[in-house]
Amino acid sequence: MTTATLSPTTLSKAATFEAQAVKTSARRNRLLSLPALIIIGIFGVLPLIIICVYSFLVAAPYGGVQWQFSTDAYLNFLFQRDIFDDTLQFTPDFLIIYLRSFLFAVVTTVICLLLGFPTAYFMATRSPAQRNWWVLLITIPFWSNLLVRTLAIMFIIRDEGLINNALLALGVIDKPITMLYTNFAIQLGLLYAFLPFMVLPLYSSLEKLDFRLVEAAYDLYATRRQVLWRVIIPLSKPGIIAGCLLVFIPALGAYVTPLILGGGVHLMIGDLIAQQFGSGRNWPLGCAQALILMAAVLVALFFYVRNTSGKMQHG
Amino acid sequence: MDIKDQPGFRSVAIICLLVLYVPVLILMVFSFNSGSLVTHWEGVTLKWYGSAFLNEEFHSAARNTLIISVTATIVSTICATLAAIGMTRVKPWRGLAAAFMVINLPLMVPEIITAVATLSFFALIAGAFGLNFGIGNLIFAHTVFCIPFAYMPIRARLEDMDLTLEYAAADLYATPWNAFKRITLPLLVPGIMSGAALAFIVSFDDFTITQLVAGPGQTTLPLYIWNQIRRPMTPEINAISTILLLVSILFVSVSFLIARRRAK
Numbered sequence: 407m408t409t410a411t412l413s414p415t416t417l418s419k420a421a422t423f424e425a426q427a428v429k430t431s432a433r434r435n436r437l438l439s440l441p442a443l444i445i446i447g448i449f450g451v452l453p454l455i456i457i458c459v460y461s462f463l464v465a466a467p468y469g470g471v472q473w474q475f476s477t478d479a480y481l482n483f484l485f486q487r488d489i490f491d492d493t494l495q496f497t498p499d500f501l502i503i504y505l506r507s508f509l510f511a512v513v514t515t516v517i518c519l520l521l522g523f524p525t526a527y528f529m530a531t532r533s534p535a536q537r538n539w540w541v542l543l544i545t546i547p548f549w550s551n552l553l554v555r556t557l558a559i560m561f562i563i564r565d566e567g568l569i570n571n572a573l574l575a576l577g578v579i580d581k582p583i584t585m586l587y588t589n590f591a592i593q594l595g596l597l598y599a600f601l602p603f604m605v606l607p608l609y610s611s612l613e614k615l616d617f618r619l620v621e622a623a624y625d626l627y628a629t630r631r632q633v634l635w636r637v638i639i640p641l642s643k644p645g646i647i648a649g650c651l652l653v654f655i656p657a658l659g660a661y662v663t664p665l666i667l668g669g670g671v672h673l674m675i676g677d678l679i680a681q682q683f684g685s686g687r688n689w690p691l692g693c694a695q696a697l698i699l700m701a702a703v704l705v706a707l708f709f710y711v712r713n714t715s716g717k718m719q720h721g
Numbered sequence: 722m723d724i725k726d727q728p729g730f731r732s733v734a735i736i737c738l739l740v741l742y743v744p745v746l747i748l749m750v751f752s753f754n755s756g757s758l759v760t761h762w763e764g765v766t767l768k769w770y771g772s773a774f775l776n777e778e779f780h781s782a783a784r785n786t787l788i789i790s791v792t793a794t795i796v797s798t799i800c801a802t803l804a805a806i807g808m809t810r811v812k813p814w815r816g817l818a819a820a821f822m823v824i825n826l827p828l829m830v831p832e833i834i835t836a837v838a839t840l841s842f843f844a845l846i847a848g849a850f851g852l853n854f855g856i857g858n859l860i861f862a863h864t865v866f867c868i869p870f871a872y873m874p875i876r877a878r879l880e881d882m883d884l885t886l887e888y889a890a891a892d893l894y895a896t897p898w899n900a901f902k903r904i905t906l907p908l909l910v911p912g913i914m915s916g917a918a919l920a921f922i923v924s925f926d927d928f929t930i931t932q933l934v935a936g937p938g939q940t941t942l943p944l945y946i947w948n949q950i951r952r953p954m955t956p957e958i959n960a961i962s963t964i965l966l967l968v969s970i971l972f973v974s975v976s977f978l979i980a981r982r983r984a985k
Contacts, residue, residue: 434897435806435807435810435811436807436811436814437807438803438804438806438807439803439804439807439808439820439824440803440807441799441800441803441804442800442801442803442804442824442868442872443804443820443823443824445796445800445861445864445865445868446823446824446826446827446865446868447823449839449842449861449862449864449865450823450826450827450835450865450866451823451826452842453835453838453839453841453842454830454834454838456838456841456842456845457834457837457838457841460841470844470848521733521736521737521740522737524727524729524730524733524734525730525733525734525737525738527727527730528730528731528733528734529734531725531726538981540734541977542973542974542977543738543741543742544741545973545977546969546970546973546974547741547742547745548973549919549922549923549926549969549972549973550745550926550966550969550970550973551926551928551943551962551965551966551969552926552928553926553928553943553946553947554745554748554946554962554965554966555744555745557748557946557950557958557962558744558745558747558748558962559744560950561744561747561748561751562744562747566758568747571761598740598741598744601737601740601741602741605737617724617725620724620725621724624724630727630728634727638727655829655831656831656832658831659831659832659833659834661832661833661836661929662928662929666950675833676831676833676929679833679834679837680833680836680837680933683837683840683933689841692837693837693841696833696834696837696838699831699833699834700830700831700834703829703830703831707829
């Protein structure tokens with residue numbers, strides 16, 4: 407610890423050297439992003455461009471595309487060409503599936519919020535040790551195999567499933583209630599699948615809540631309800647928006663849940679798209695349907711970005 | 722009165738936990754059912770695990786799954802680590818925001834769209850250039866969506882790190898590479914492990930993209946389960962599902978514990 411090492415010249419030399427070292431390595435560091443960007447660029451971004459192109463081509467008879475420009479895929483989304491007089495007739499079949507999926511996704515989001523908010527709040531008000539356990543317990547289903555979790559729901563609601571067996575044994579019903587392959591089954595499956603996606607972002611927002619504000623509200627004679635609606639909920643708005651988005655987007659594009667619990671009878675957008683690449687053998691139509699779904703997702707993301715950036719401006 | 726309490730919230734939280742766990746636990750319990758029906762309980766046995774382990778199709782599905790997810794995990798974790806360094810230990814460069822968006826793209830696009838896009842891509846390069854990487858197709862597809870999952874914890878770790886340590890190394894005339902190897906990398910290891918664990922889970926569990934992209938003979942464990950669902954089911958399917966769930970639980974817990982230790 408000599409004073410010499412701390413003399414101003416040494417310090418400034420060190421600072422210059424430090425800045426130099428950081429700067430030169432900084433310029434090279436930029437290139438380190440390249441492998442990830444190249445892989446995602448080729449196998450992630452390029453495929454998206456390809457489906458944009460494919461959506462303007464003609465379907466080949468056995469799957470795939472023929473390189474011939476056409477807007478039929480988009481027209482077919484809403485219209486069907488009459489075989490005899492070549493006129494376009496409005497057929498809302500696909501539109502109905504999109505609206506149904508939208509409805510499923512909205513109901514899923516709302517119910518997940520109603521269940522998830524109290525849960526996240528309860529978690530955030532536990533002691534740190536208890537909190538860790540709760541977070542782990544919610545995190546496990548978040549990352550668990552969705553196919554297997556959906557299968558678990560299927561086992562319970564089947565005609566010979568646990569619920570029907572129990573009700574039959576208790577004599578409440580005398581023949582099984584059909585629950586599998588119904589809209590109810592899909593709705594239940596979506597709720598089950600995406601509940602953790604709501605709880606975790608809500609929790610991370612509520613965990614940062616400043617309870618002095620709650621205390622202040624009580625000091626000013628607010629009731630519990632008023633505190634909840636006028637202090638806690640407005641303060642956790644970023645978490646609510648993030649949670650809703652994390653549920654709404656995957657629910658809108660859900661594929662596994664309707665595939666297993668809808669039994670191919672009750673379709674959602676995801677199955678409809680996959681069908682065009684399988685038995686439907688109409689790849690351009692499938693690409694157009696995928697892009698229309700993508701557009702809906704982008705609208706949702708746009709609202710999210712606008713809301714959150716607005717939040718930042720107001721502090 | 723506790724100012725933090727809200728009436729009824731405790732019951733909702735407990736209901737949520739039950740809703741999330743009871744169906745999965747029932748599925749697991751029935752993997753030990755000695756009857757051959759998935760629904761009627763007859764007694765305890767381990768024979769379904771035995772028949773799963775002796776099943777040749779299960780073996781080949783497990784082999785495929787491990788080949789794909791281990792390769793995708795290694796490649797994506799390396800790429801994600803490099804990218805995280807290239808995007809935090811730099812002066813902001815033009816295109817940084819765009820690069821960040823590209824890395825996170827697989828998280829924003831619905832899985833079914835990624836699936837059909839990847840299918841179209843591989844069909845195109847197979848048709849135009851005769852290129853088919855076999856199981857490599859699935860490895861590339863998995864690597865893409867594993868990168869952002871591996872990237873998140875690694876980046877978080879880099880941002881939390883005390884930069885003065887790296888400056889100190891530079892002050893002591895460490896070359897950038899030495900400073901990285903001796904200071905940054907050891908501190909980054911927990912983040913890398915946590916990221917690798919998440920990448921492994923998402924690859925191991927993936928169904929949608931795998932189902933659409935997989936060629937003949939490229940059955941993975943989730944695809945194997947899907948094929949079994951469409952036949953008359955035995956508790957063997959429960960046994961295999963239980964194994965899959967246990968793998969997820971193991972890796973989530975590992976990733977979680979590493980992250981917790983960091984926080985302390």
